[in-house]
Amino acid sequence: MKEETPDIKELQQRIEELEKLLRVSMVLNSSLRLEDVLVMVLDQAMDTLQAEAGTLWLFTEDGSELLPLVARGPKADALKGLRLKRKEGLAGQVADSMDPVLISDVAKDPRWAKRFDDATGFVTRSLLCVPMINKDKSIGCLQLINKQGGQLFSERDLHLSMSLAGQSAVVIENSQLYSRLDLLLTSLIRTLSSALDARDPYTQGHSERVSKYSVAIAKGMGLPAEELDSIEKIALLHDIGKIGVRDNVLLQQGPLDDEQWEMMKSHTVVGARILNSIEPKSL
Ligand SMILES: [Fe+2]
Structure with missing residues (x-):
């Protein structure tokens, strides 16, 4: 019988990811204040996924609109006061459909290439947007832009960010309550x-x-x-x-x-x- 050889590198990566999630969980559970929790969720997500910019979008109480409650990066100020309709834009589509989006290389994706060009001079190279789901209900989404060091987000990053978003959704719902x-x-x-x-x-x-x-x-x-x-x-x-x-x-x-x-x-x-x-x- 052929014995399966464990892929050591794969195992090491999984262990590192689990350690990251554990660290995030410890940080997120350190406060119940909603304002603090929202900032911590985005900071932890950006830190864990090594993102250059990011936005935490949450649905309003009646679920009709999506608000950028915390934003980091050069475009953060431009998001202030913005309100998206439930299915509007990439964030609206992801939060409403609960289907994550990974655009590893924006330059090679004609659907998105032009959409993120704007006057700020900030160039989007790679993008991750994952829904935050708790008890089968979406409360919003987490959007991360550009991996640090010129790298691109991978499928692996997508899975890690989904675990992190799920964890965050539970913590956010508790602090909202x-x-x-x-x-x-x-x-x-x-x-x-x-x-x-x-x-x-x-x-x-x-x-x-x-x-x-x-x-x-x-x-x-x-x-x-x-x-x-x-x-x-x-x-x-x-x-x-x-x-x-x-x-x-x-x-x-x-x-x-x-x-x-x-x-x-x-x-x-x-x-x-x-x-x-x-x-x-x-x-
Ligand atoms: Fe008094």
Whole structure:
């Protein structure tokens, strides 16, 4: 019986690719913030595939348009504010059909040669565009242009970028879900704090202002973005205990007597009690 000889070079390449995917996975799972995740996806894809330029396209919530949410390279600025219809352009076709496109050598491909000529002087030599699919649904696509060092993208690069795009789609969907929940939480907190401020016209907008100043101070202190988000929410609730202060004290014109003053001061204790019942403890 003839024994199959393992192709050592092939195995080494596969191991290298798996290592790259593992590294990408570790980086992508380091944050849940959508803005950070999108930038990381494109940077990791460009780094792994050694691309000179790239764009991350995502469908809008209703799926009718495709937006270039992150772009790198000489043409990146030209993409700002651009909106493609669902099937428009190469990105639209790939994202909608879920069929990847590899144009290894643009010069030898008459279908695309002229399409990428433009006034920027950036010449497209090689191009990869792969759909980002999660649970059989396309959320957008990843477009990579020109392999560094004058090389051309290969079939192998196409397969690697598809694995990477699949991994990215899961991470992006998770962070989109997290963003939506966070938005809901922030708007609920904002509604609660404005309901509180509405009770007392004298301090109307007070909680919003305290929140804004707190974030500005925290930013000045160099705190990370995750902490700024928490501070924004927590500051909106700092006076929530005033819910427990009676109108005749809260709305009193002129100085408070001793008993009223004690009641006013108790809003901090009431506030702590209310906030203590929130689960989970970290906002
Ligand atoms: Fe206050």
